[in-house]
Amino acid sequence: MAKPSKLTFINGKPTLVPFDQVTRKDNDKAYNQARGMQQDEYLGFYHSTEWTHMRDAIRQRDLGLCQRCGMELNLIDHIVPSKDDWDDRLNPDNLQALCTECHRLKTKREWVKHNKGAERYMSINIVCGLPGSGKTTYVINRKAKHDLIYDYDALMQSLTGLPSHEKNFDVHDYIILFFEQMLRKLKSEQTFDNVWIIQTYPDERLDGLLSPYHHINHLLLDTDKQTCIDRLKQDKRFNQTLTKVFNEFENKNFENFKRIRE
Ligand SMILES: [Zn+2]
Known part of the structure; x- marks a missing residue:
């Protein structure tokens, strides 16, 4: 059968x-x-x-x-x-x-990665605060694998060999030149997971330049002045040039910044 x-x-x-x-x-x-x-x-x-x-x-x-x-x-x-x-x-x-x-x-970034391969959804984090407020530590603890970190003080130190928060004004011009080129390039790119811009006080041009293209987070390390001074002294990073920085800081406007304690 x-x-x-x-x-x-x-x-x-x-x-x-x-x-x-x-x-x-x-x-x-x-x-x-x-x-x-x-x-x-x-x-x-x-x-x-x-x-x-x-x-x-x-x-x-x-x-x-x-x-x-x-x-x-x-x-x-x-x-x-x-x-x-x-x-x-x-x-x-x-x-x-x-x-x-x-x-x-994060979910949006994951969606973009899954659906568009190598393209990323990049966010820009501007991290401000007094010297000694913990900006760099904050960023290092939160950075993802493929991030860009612009840290003015770290650049100045590595390019001059000077102790932290001392400035060489000729080198300053070079750093600003790099910063402006970097911003120009970032406008048209989604290259990184996050871009971290570490500065003592905000640079108003940043928002105007980048906000039409990227999401920007404004973060302020809200550590009190005395704690910052104590930390700097403990790390032997305190010097007289900082008094001027501390005074200028008090006149800056942080209205649209999220305040963070670290
Ligand atoms: Zn959050």
Whole structure:
């Protein structure tokens, strides 16, 4: 007796094949079933006790603060999204507290990376504050893998070999030349995850130049004057030129800046 057969399409042609032969349609059905199970597992995870406990632990570890900007947290985020790395979904090293705004920007960047390959969604962070307020530490603790950090004081120091906060005015011109070129190039690019611009006080030209092209975060390290002086003295970075900087700082306008304590 001939084997029962079934009608299927092979290379677009209707063809009769033995009933037990596995076809592409069978494979698709199995794939969809497996995917459905994964989807249930995915949604179930976010309601599991394991996740709620871990979420509370990270909230405590991160002191209730967004790990990007230091504002109050709104959620616990998977640094590598759980959809991309399911095995790391409960790894504390892959978890961080974020505020809604930083999470929105991160998600947008991830979306752009997935959908447009190498293109990035770049944000610009202007970080201001008194000498000794912790600007560089703040940035180093938050920078992503592919970031650009412009730090005026660090450049001055490395180009002159002078102690920190002392200036060579001829070198200053070179640094500003580089800064202006850098801004011009950044206008038309999405090259980095983040650009960090570290300055004592804000440069008003920055917003005008970059805001039509990029999202800009304004951050002010709001450390009190005495703490800054104590830190600088402790690190042997305090010198008399700083008195002028401290005085000028008090007359600057930080109206549109988010105040951060570090
Ligand atoms: Zn944030």
